[in-house]
Amino acid sequence: MNQxxxxxxxxxxxxxxxxxxxxxxxxxxxxxxxxxxxxxxAMEIFQRASAVDSSISLSTVYRTMKLLEExxxxxxxxxxxxxxxxxxxxGDHHDHLIDIDTGDVIEFHSNRIEELQEEIxxxxxxxxxxxxxxxxxxxRRRT
Amino acid sequence: MNQxxxxxxxxxxxxxxxxxxxxxxxxxxxxxxxxxxxxxxAMEIFQRASAVDSSISLSTVYRTMKLLEExxxxxxxxxxxxxxxxxxxxGDHHDHLIDIDTGDVIEFHSNRIEELQEEIxxxxxxxxxxxxxxxxxxxRRRT
DNA sequence: GTTTTTATTGCAAACGATTTGCAATTGCAT
DNA sequence: ATGCAATTGCAAATCGTTTGCAATAAAAAC
Numbered sequence: 349m350n351q352x353x354x355x356x357x358x359x360x361x362x363x364x365x366x367x368x369x370x371x372x373x374x375x376x377x378x379x380x381x382x383x384x385x386x387x388x389x390a391m392e393i394f395q396r397a398s399a400v401d402s403s404i405s406l407s408t409v410y411r412t413m414k415l416l417e418e419x420x421x422x423x424x425x426x427x428x429x430x431x432x433x434x435x436x437x438x439g440d441h442h443d444h445l446i447d448i449d450t451g452d453v454i455e456f457h458s459n460r461i462e463e464l465q466e467e468i469x470x471x472x473x474x475x476x477x478x479x480x481x482x483x484x485x486x487x488r489r490r491t
Numbered sequence: 492m493n494q495x496x497x498x499x500x501x502x503x504x505x506x507x508x509x510x511x512x513x514x515x516x517x518x519x520x521x522x523x524x525x526x527x528x529x530x531x532x533a534m535e536i537f538q539r540a541s542a543v544d545s546s547i548s549l550s551t552v553y554r555t556m557k558l559l560e561e562x563x564x565x566x567x568x569x570x571x572x573x574x575x576x577x578x579x580x581x582g583d584h585h586d587h588l589i590d591i592d593t594g595d596v597i598e599f600h601s602n603r604i605e606e607l608q609e610e611i612x613x614x615x616x617x618x619x620x621x622x623x624x625x626x627x628x629x630x631r632r633r634t
Numbered sequence: 635g636t637t638t639t640t641a642t643t644g645c646a647a648a649c650g651a652t653t654t655g656c657a658a659t660t661g662c663a664t
Numbered sequence: 665a666t667g668c669a670a671t672t673g674c675a676a677a678t679c680g681t682t683t684g685c686a687a688t689a690a691a692a693a694c
Binding site: 369370371390406410414430432 | 679680681682683689690691
């Protein structure tokens, strides 16, 4: 079990390679994504983007997120409660611990758990395509 | 790791005790719930209920599910894709393996994984309030 | 640098799942 | 039976997200 590492992907390069136009709204949204380390939802990204260029629409945020998701550049998470939240897809797989009071997300990874999941699926006659492990918790008060 | 057990809750008794009226729509929905062993969504329950009494509305299905959920009699699961799915809350906790081709749900439980989750949360300074572990897989083809 | 081509945009409307306000109905305690 | 609050069905509202469309702007072609 350990916390995660770093990142600094060049989305524009990736997008160009994918034959996609680098527009002003996209530039803004991409910068927001690279500069952020939390797990914002579309509305938060939209607001941060609006601050830079108030003409950017929520639709464009959604469209851009979908585009990046399809390219595998970001991950979309449907944690409990309203909106989907996004994060950059920097190689390493991890699961999430969500602070139910603040909404904060802490990433973690456990090889042991992954192994056990595989074992279980195998025993049931399945291959895991993907999985979802989310812990919803509350900060422990010092005793 | 093991599969789960049985059930046969008397919802009507529980409801009466909770001071709730046993109406015709509720009777029908409750019977459907006790008779089913899968993880139906509201629309499926609605259709099964309609077959018995075509005047039952989808709203009532939703309202009844919420009622039962608040009583702790059923669990609501937001698996990937559209609608929430429900299952009777028969004591034992378990997680789910979802067949991505058929939508079938297989229940499983692993003490080892639960322990590891606790460990991880503790190490991060959290108490787990609840968690969500879902494996999305595909039936292994015999090799 | 200008024109052309076509992807991308913003907007408003559509979407699907779920919830809700309301007036009509119904359990059920009397 | 009677009365009244709980429950219903319906239609409309909600929320997050997607979509059609005409207008706009990348970037390709000149």
